[in-house]
Amino acid sequence: MARLNEANEQLARAIIARYPEPRSALIPLCHLAQEQDGWLDEDAMAHVAELIGCTPAQVLGTASFYEMFKLHPVGKYCINVCTNISCQLLGGEELLEHAESRLGVRSGGTTPDGMFTLEDVECVAACTEAPAVQVNYRYFHRVGIEDFDALIDALLAGELDDVVPPHGTLAKVRQDLAADRIANITAPEDQEMPVWIARAEASAGEGAAT
Amino acid sequence: MAEETPKPVELTDPVEITVDGETVVAQGGDLLIDACERAGTYIPRFCYHPRMRPVGMCRMCLVEVDTxxxxxxxxxxxxxxxxxxxxxxxSDTVAKVQxxxxxxxxANHPLDCPVCDKGGECPLQDQTYAYGPGESRYVEEKRHYEKPIAISETVYLDRERCILCDRCTRFADEVAGDPLIHFIDRGSSTQVNTFPDEPFSSYFSGNTVQICPVGALTAKPYRFKARPWDLTEVESTCTRCSVGCRITIESSQDQILRFQGVDSDAVNWGWMCDKGRFGFEAMNSENRLLAPMMRGEDGELTEVRWSDALSGVTSELRRALDGRGPSSVALIGGSRSTNEGAEAWARLAKSVIGTDNCDAQLGDGLPAEAALGLPGLTIDEVCAPGSTVLWMGPDPLETLPVLQIRLRHAVLNxxxxxxxxxxARTxxxxxxxxxxxxxxGRLADVVGGLLGGDVADEFAQASEILRSAGDDLRVVVGRANLAESPDTVLAAVGAVRSALPAARFLVALGRGNVRGALEAGLAPGLLPGGIPLSSGELPQGWESIPAEEGHDTTGILSAAAAGRIDVLVLLGADPLTDFPDRxxxxxxxxxxRCVVAVTPLLDASAAGAHIVLPAAGFGEVDGTTTNLEGRVTPVSAKVTIPGTARADRxxxxxxxxxxGATDSWDSPEDLPGAAESATDGDGPASGPDGDLLVGxxxxxxxxxxxDLEVPPTDAYSLRLVVARKLYDRGTMLVESPSSAALAPGSVALLNPADAAPLGVEEGSRIRLISASGSISIPTVPDESVPKGSVLVHHDLEGADPRELVDISDVVCDVRVEVA
Amino acid sequence: MNGIVNSLGGTNTSVAPGTPRIVSSRFDEPQGHTLEGYRSTGSYRGYEGLRAVLDMGPDEAGEMVKEATLLGRGGAGFPAGVKWGFCPPGVWPRYIVVNGDESEPGTYKDRVLMERDPHQLIEGCLIAAYAIGAAQVFLYVRGEMAHAQERVAAALNEAYEANLVGRNILGTDFSVDIVLTWGAGAYIVGEETALIESLEGHRGMPRLKPPFFPAAKGLYMRPTVVNNVETLSNLPWMANHGVSEYRAIGTENSPGTRLIALSGHVNSPGVFEVPQGTTTFRDLFESPEFGGGIRDGHELKMFIPGGASAPWFFAEHVDLPLEAKVVGPEGSMLGSGAVVVMDETTDAVRACLRIVRFFARESCGKCTPCREGTTWEEQILTRLLEGHGRPGDLELLLDVADNISPGPYPVASDPQNSLEAVPYPPRQTTICPLGPSSVAPITSAIRRFRSEFTDKITRRPSIPVGSETPAPATAATAGEVGHG
Incomplete structure (x- = not known):
């Protein structure tokens, strides 16, 4: 399974066109593959490699560096509990313990029903709203023990389907940068001095502006 | 073996620096680690390698610098x-940091030195003794990985020993261009690995073993075979192809156990291909010939004494000389020999026997006059910064692998x-x-068009590049297609020279010491040193020269087939396997009438010979060899010749x-050969770069x-291209266990536009039919094959394109039928 | 109960009375993130600054930023105008890379800026691109910030549509693309050379500077300016109000305002825009507009003045101003505007371990001392906290730390014990400061709270009687995912 489907391959080509060099699209395309499948599997990595012209080992080498790329199947919801310093001070670690107990898995584990993967994560930039939790990278602030249980219940009941997409989908709004909109993106070696700089330099006379 | 020490550099930008209180003049812009080492101060390091981009990640080479x-x-x-x-x-700070x-x-290294191949030559071990702590304070659980894992057919990886220096991964990416191993995961979980089920199948994988600063990467052929302190080594030159990589031969108990690359600026920069690196296995084969053999009454080859075998050859030769004369004797081969061995055989054939029917090439090269006589180029000149190269040679990756590495560096850097x-694309x-x-058949037209600026729009850029180089164009020429007459290449050379009379050439002949053998006179019409036979000059020490000009291998085989050759000597040559027309x-x-095979192993042609003389192999003979540039370097004997086998010479x-020859021929001094006497240096052993032939x-x-007459193409045929792969079914490879499995199966590659009308897709079997024969072969559509051509590789398992080729044709057209 | 609220950033975003809002003026505007909202609300009219700048020459625009002494807000505090000037003359293309990979523990401002006022950032990018001569801007947003990505994407789509980004912007010959790109979870990518590696599709491992100063050899080895989100978000206001008005705020060395995330044990944590140089930590902690005092009448034990990488300060340092030139010599740094307050209930060893563990988990693995050393530090501290400490562990810990960051490590003064401050920054055996940063909590905590460490070594904890230790059931797949 899990090469990019036709629609995503089209999208992948459009994303590659946004970068001066195709390799820059590696991470965006891994996100796209993960959005398609919920995780990043080998066929998808091999397909990404083909699209950007590198080896699958290079895609794996990059992808495995980043925490968000899941190289094994994960739950529909990744519950990320922040335990870093600001959250630790206000009960993040206790919340994680509770989460382990409530979900019946240790940090890093996935519930047998495939609904939840629990992770103990580093600072998610919600420090003033500790303890913070992300579900598929959607924020939940100042989450107490009861709040957590309510959150899980709501997820199970489908009450948050509108705001929390299944794992893999990040932004629901994409930048729309169709080829006909692109102003300047070409390979670095094909770029010259921008026209407005050239104009400014010309009007500045001999002064070699930088 | 020791890490490479930096060579002295020419001081074009001298700067004064102070190293540990002493003032030193260094080359401005040099890396400090090299400048210090040249000044006699060694700075310990793991990740730094002088032939690769520095990454500064091991942090062992930290020093205190004050600017x-x-x-x-x-x-x-x-x-x-x-x-x-x-x-x-x-300083104290530096010592503490180290x-x-x-x-x-x-901390996480297993310290399993007693069972590690690297123990005894391990930079980690050595530097720990020199700069390290007496004991570890690390009491935590070490990292564990499955150990070792095979990352290719020949290389094993032990991730517990790995210190993550990025040498192997950098090598794979930037030197070899095969980024199939990579850092995976992050931080203290970082490991080197391949993508699942995609092994590190690089022709250069063995180099990673050599440059690994710990025992994390080991080579299957050497694992657990010896400890470094049991090995002795001698410097030599690899002769598996004509690049002539400088190497050490390392042995223990009279058995060669490994080759390592030696850093020669002019040639291989320390690298080797795996075919060369692991090629010693063939010399250790249990199938090595240990005694002469003659075909008996029963038609079987049976072992005989040397005196009987030599008498047999002598009497056959006398019979031929007495009968139809010297031209009924012929010799094919010599490219596997040393320069001295080739000289001895050339002298035997041309001076003693009197035949000019000698050729070191097997219908897969170019006329010797072109190989020796075109204004030459070195590898360095081809790869010189800013140069423009016209490549009309064979695939360098498949035939001259380390040249590919040099070209890669030249292009990228x-x-x-x-x-x-x-x-075909290379x-x-x-x-x-x-x-x-x-x-x-079209090479000359195409090249002429490009140099004349007369090309279709899509090739205008290529033409522009070539023309911008002017007379300084550097041309690499050779046989990209074994199913095409060498005349097509000569015509292209002519086209280049008529456009650019001053153009120079690197002639990319593939066989090990083919250049040396041709220089020695194993070519029709030439005497040692490339002197034309027609000059009538008598080479030093020779008694006579042949009275009439002889044939090349194609001519010899044609004469033999017509019954005009009585004694055919195969000097390490196997026409049945290597000649393009089977x-x-x-x-x-x-x-x-009588085929005499002089060979270390019973190849296909020797198996049908009448007399087989067991020859010494690589690593068993001292002498010199000459690479494709004309660079003469030493080859060395490291182990005893097995059985009663003898050196070619x-x-x-x-x-x-x-x-009846009167001179003594026993030692190299008795053979004042052209190669040795004609070099510009102090003799061939004067450094890792050897010496260029004056010639x-x-x-x-x-x-x-x-006017080359290329028959017109017809709509029903495809034109055959036969190219070589690095790993084929050659005897030396078959006898090397770690390489034997690497030869791919034979397939026919054709352009999808040609495949589509036939209704064939990947894996479909087709039948290729020529006037000479037909083969059935699976298909692989490949856009890189030009329309109208079909590419089949030489000597792989399966269908054999040699069945299709008639060497007398300019090109080979084949009809395609769906099988 | 606010648990099931899918939350945008910027819950509490006050400013001190009388302080102009330079970057946070739309934080409380419900439609501030839209083009319409950007044009109609806030402390300046959206995209008017760009018009003003387009009327100047590019040099003049660069000069404006230089004169303003706009200090980088990402952590290092280097003047942006000077950084722009490092691009070698006549070398094209030049790229701008926007660092929106906010991940320093305690830091929480760029996310708010991107979620609440994305057009402000876009306008900042345009002004910078015009001045520098960059035709391509890459806006790298941290992967975990889905809302920020959505808001920035929507704003970019609006801006392209309105001819504010793309070809011939506002009818001029100024054309620039801004490409939104997402990270994928790696703290180190906040380091500018690692960010460039990541943007090139590689593992985010920092490059050595020199030779790889981004201004000369950055993205694709071309001149590249890497600026933080907050830094660029200052430009529209500056272009509207002028340099002198900007310089009137804050101090001579540190003009303008900056966003501070105040978290931890205070009554009202929040993201506050405060004048640089004049505001003190005491103002932050105690003023009713900001922290409103240490929580519930507790006492301050220590605080981190500039993100997890910063050495700790203590009660006697609360009157220091938010001014880099003052804080540095006092042994710490202002970093990324993250102030974390810890009261007397905090276990110094546990807090120290948590921060060390962060660095160990986030080490990229490139440099030996960081890769091996941070993990080793974490192992020692974990052992110690679990009651398996050994005599000599503290000396070992400090020496391991010394092998990552040799020599005296920056640390605050300790007047009670007559110990002087060691000024910032630390020395390092590594390419980037990540590994050396792991030493900050260790030296800070051991110097001030040594007994808390030794107590854990000598008095091994007894197994609590009757307390229920949660023993989570292990699922079949437990441990397969996440960090090792």
């Missing part, structure tokens, strides 16, 4: 020296532009600035004396081709 703002810790592998720099490599880095590296013109692939397909080779060997000498500037009259 006027107070001492600061800096990685000396990434810092260029500048005037006035003050360096302290031994101690600390080693403790960190050892030195702005070299390559325009590839030929019948391993240069993305390295070329432009590729222009030339269908079989039918002719088969008929010739069957028709020759010694066999020639014994036959000469039986035929590199000689010019010989290149045979003119006249």
């Amino acid at each position: 006027g703002r107070g001492p600061a810790l800096q990685p000396s592998c990434m810092l260029p020296v500048t005037e006035g720099m003050t360096v302290d490599t031994r 101690d600390g880095v080693l403790e960190f590296l050892l 030195d702005g070299v532009r390559i325009v590839e013109v030929g019948p 391993g240069l692939r993305s390295l070329v600035a432009a590729r222009v397909p030339a269908a079989p 039918s002719l080779a088969r008929r010739a060997l069957a028709a020759a 010694s066999i020639a000498g014994a036959l000469a004396s039986r035929l 590199i500037d000689r010019e010989l009259p290149i045979p003119s081709v006249g």
Whole structure:
């Protein structure tokens, strides 16, 4: 399974066109593959490699560096509990313990029903709203023990389907940068001095502006 | 083996720096680590390798550097020296840092030195003794990984031993261009690995074992075979192809156990291909011939004494000489020999026997006049910064692998532009600035068009690049297609020379010492040193020269097939396997009255010979060899010749004396050969770069081709292209266990536009039919094959394109039927 | 109960009375993130600054930023105008890379800026691109910030549509693309050379500077300016109000305002825009507009003045101003505007371990001392906290730390014990400061709270009687995912 489907391959080509060099699209395309499948599997990595012209080992080498790329199947919801310093001070670690107990898995584990993967994560930039939790990278602030249980219940009941997409989908709004909109993106070696700089330099006379 | 020490550099930008209190003049811009080492101060390191981009990640080479703002810790592998720099490599801070880095590296290292191949030659071990802590304070659980894992057919990886220096991964990416191993995961979980089920199948994988600073990477052929202190080594030159990589031969208990690359600036930069690196296995084969054999009454080869075998050869030779005369004797081969062995055989054939029917090439090369007589180029000149190269040679990756490495570096780092013109895309692939397909037979037209600026729009850029180089164009020429007459290449050479009379050439002949053998006179019409036979000059020490000009291998085999050759000597040559036209080779060997094979292993042709003389192999003979540039370097004997096998030179000498030659032929000094006497240096052993033949500037009259008549293509046929793969079914490879499995199966590659009308797809079997024969073969559509051509590789498992080729044709057209 | 609220950033975003809002003026505007909202609300009219700048020459625009002494807000505090000037003359293309990979523990401002006022950032990018001569801007947003990505994407789509980004912007010859790109979870990518590696599709491992100063050899080895989100978000206001008005705020060395995330044990944590240089930590902690005092009448034990990488300060340092030139010599740094307050209930060893563990988990693995050393530090501290400490562990810990960051490590003064401050920054055996940063909590905590460490070594904890230790059931797949 899990090469990019036709629609995503089209999208992948459009994303590659946004970068001066195709390799820059590696991470965006891994996100796209993960959005398609919920995780990043080998066929998808091999397909990404083909699209950007590198080896699958290079895609794996990059992808495995980043925490968000899941190289094994994960739950529909990744519950990320922040335990870093600001959250630790206000009960993040206790919340994680509770989460382990409530979900019946240790940090890093996935519930047998495939609904939840629990992770103990580093600072998610919600420090003033500790303890913070992300579900598929959607924020939940100042989450107490009861709040957590309510959150899980709501997820199970489908009450948050509108705001929390299944794992893999990040932004629901994409930048729309169709080829006909692109102003300047070409390979670095094909770029010259921008026209407005050239104009400014010309009007500045001999002064070699930088 | 020791890490490479940096060579002295020419001081074009001298700067004064202070190293540990002493003032030193260094080359400005040099890396501090090298400048210090040249000045006699070694800075320990793991990740730094002089032939690769520095990454500064092991942190072992930190020193304190003061450029006027107070001492600061800096990685000396990434810092260029500048005037006035003050360096302290031994301060207390530096010593503490070194101690600390080693403790960190050892924290998770298994310390299994007693069972590690690297133990005894391990930079981690050595530097720990020299700079490290006495003991570790690390009491935590070490990292564990499955150990070792095979990352390719020949290389094993032990991730517990790995110190993550990035040498192997950098090598794979930037030197070999095969980024199939990579850092995976992050931080203290970082490991080197391949993508699942995609092994590190690089022709250069063995280099990673050599440059690994710990025992993390080991080579299957060497694992657990010896400890470094049991090995002795001698410097030599690899002769598996004509690049001539400088190597050490390392042995224990009279058995060769490994080859390692030696850093020669002019040639291989320390690298080797795996075919060369693991090629010693063939010399250790249990199938080595240990005694002469003669075909008995029963038709079987049976072992005989040397005196009987030599008498047998002598009497066959006498019978031939007494009968139809010297021209009924012929010799094919010599490219596997040393220069001295080739000289001895040339002298035997041409001076003692009197036949000019000698050829070191097997119908897969170019006329010797072209090989020796075109104004020459060195590898360095081809790869020189900014040069423009016209590539009309064979695939360098498949035939001259380390040249591919040099070209890769030249293109990626030195702005070299390559325009590839030929019948099939080569391993240069993305390295070329432009590729222009030339269908079989069309090379001269295409090249002429490009140089004249008369091309279709799509090749205008290629033409522009070539024309911008003017007379300084550097041309690499050779046989990209074995199913196409060498005349097509000569015609292209003519086209280049008529457009650019001053153009120079690197002749890319593939066989090991083919250049040396041709120089020695194993070519029709030539005497040692490339002197034309027609000159009538008597080479030093020779008694006579042949009265009439002889044939090349194609001519010899044709004569043999026609019953005109009585004694055919195969000097390490196997026409049945290597000659492009199988039918002719088969008929010739069957028709020759007596075939004498001089070989270390019973190859296909030797198996049908009448007399087999066991020859010494690589690593068993001292002498010299000559690479494709004309560079003469030593080859060395490291182990005893097995059984009663003898060196080529010694066999020639014994036959000469039986035929009445009076001189002694026993030692190299008795053979004042052309190669040794004609070099420009102090003799061939004067450094890892060897010496260039003076003759590199000689010019010989290149045979003119006249109007090449290429038959028109017809709509029903495809034109055959036969190219070589690095790993094929050659005897040496078959006898090397770690390489034997690497030869791919035979397939026919054709352009999808040609495949589509036939309704064939990947894996479909087709039948290729020529006037000479037919083969059934699976298909692989491949866009890189020009329309109208079909590419089949030489000598792989499965269908054999030699069945299709008639060597007398300019091109080989085949009809395609769906099988 | 606010648990099931899918939350945008910027819950509490006050400013001190009388302080102009330079970057946070739309934080409380519900439609501030839209083009319409950007034009109609806030402390300046959206995209008017760009018009003004387009009327100047590019040099003049660069000069404006230089004169303003706009200090980088990402952590290092280097003047942006000077950084722009490092691009070698006549070398094209030049790229701008926007660092929106906010991940320093305690830091929480760029996310708010991107979620609440994305057009402000876009306008900042345009002004910078015009001045520098960059035709391509890459806006790298941290992967975990889905809302920020959505808001920035929507704003970019609006801006392209309105001819504010793309070809011939506002009818001029100024054309620039801004490409939104997402990270994928790696703290180190906040380091500018690692960010460039990541943007090139590689593992985010920092490059050595020199030779790889982004201004000369950055993205694709071309001149590249890497600026933080907050830094660029200052430009529109500056272009509207002028340099002198900007310089009137804050101090001579540190003009303008900056966003501070105040978290931890205070009554009202929040993201506050405060004048640089004049505001003190005491103002932050105690003023009713900001922290409103240490929580519930507790006492301050220590605080981190500039993100997890910063050495700790203590009660006697609360009157220091938010001014880099003052804080540095006092042994710490202002970093990324993250102030974390810890009261007396905090276990110094546990807090120290948590921060060390962060660095160990986030080490990229490139440099030996960081890769091996941070993990080793974490192992020692974990052992110690679990009651398996050994005599000599503290000396070992400090020496391991010394092998990552040799020599005296920056640390605050300790007047009670007559110990002087060691000024910032630390020395390093590594390419980037990540590994050395792991030493900050260790030296800070051991110097001030040594007994808390030794107590854990000598008094091994007894197994609590009767307390229920949660023993989570292990699922079949437990441990397969996440960090090792």
